[in-house]
Amino acid sequence: MRLDKFLSQSFIELSRSRIKSLILSGHVTCGSKILSDPSRNVKIGERFSIMIPALKSPTPIGQKMDLEVVYEDNDLIVINKPAGLVVHPAAGNKDMTLVNALISHCGGSLSGIGGVARPGIVHRLDKDTSGLLVAAKNDFTHRGLAEQFADHSLDRAYKAIVWGVPKQKEGTIENKIGRSSRNRKKMAVVTRGGKHAITHYRVKKPIGDGGKYWASLVECRLETGRTHQIRVHMTSIGNAIIGDPTYGAKDQKKIIKTGSAYFQTVISSMNRQALHAYLIGFDHPFSGKRINFKSDLPNDMKEFISI
Known part of the structure; x- marks a missing residue:
């Protein structure tokens, strides 16, 4: 087997092209010998080392x-x-x-x-x-x-448009968040490892038409700030954020079929996760004075909740 192919199978986090580049630049060794030929055949019993230079x-x-x-x-x-x-x-x-x-x-x-x-x-x-x-x-x-x-003395609050209406109109989600075991590019609620995460949510407005509610505007306040925290936590209770390609795709396919033609049109116009950081408050590091700021919903989310 070729050296570059063997190493790419052994170090799955590195692409074959990256492996080849490291070989050509002299960053792969067999014992004390520096290797420079990616096509070199691997022999039984050989041990290889890769030195990955620090990125600048x-x-x-x-x-x-x-x-x-x-x-x-x-x-x-x-x-x-x-x-x-x-x-x-x-x-x-x-x-x-x-x-x-x-x-x-x-x-x-x-x-x-x-x-x-x-x-x-x-x-x-x-x-x-x-x-x-x-x-x-x-x-x-x-x-x-x-x-x-x-x-956690800094205040942060978000407004999100989620699929469906949460069963509890107000609540706290307290689950650890870590890398998904199924997809390392995604985060997930985990039972082992992960980081402690707390999200408080409150339903502000159910959204729908024809007497049915397909979505809702929700306020989320963070006690912790984990990667994708709100997106993961809202998905964990069955109310993924609308427009979220990573965590909400399944809900979108399911619900979009049952909504009215107008609802489907509005949904299709939301080409990003409907999540907006509308409030932040903190003590000014120099003056010590508490200052708070708010931001109106952007137009795409305003249009959605006007259904």
């Missing part, structure tokens, strides 16, 4: 973009992020992110605690989640905000 994060550049600035002072800035905007550069999104826009808007006055690729970033919102996000302009502010995230 490119320094993002400023790119002028329209930003909806809700509040700004010398220490921090609060942005109303639109759906579709990635927060910081990553694989597949090297530029035109919120970080690029912040660098253009704030210049060099952003905290460096988050690293070269994430200046000013204290917390994140998923690409297709809209709403309020606070960024720090200096390290003191960054630490102060991060401490409030850690001790």
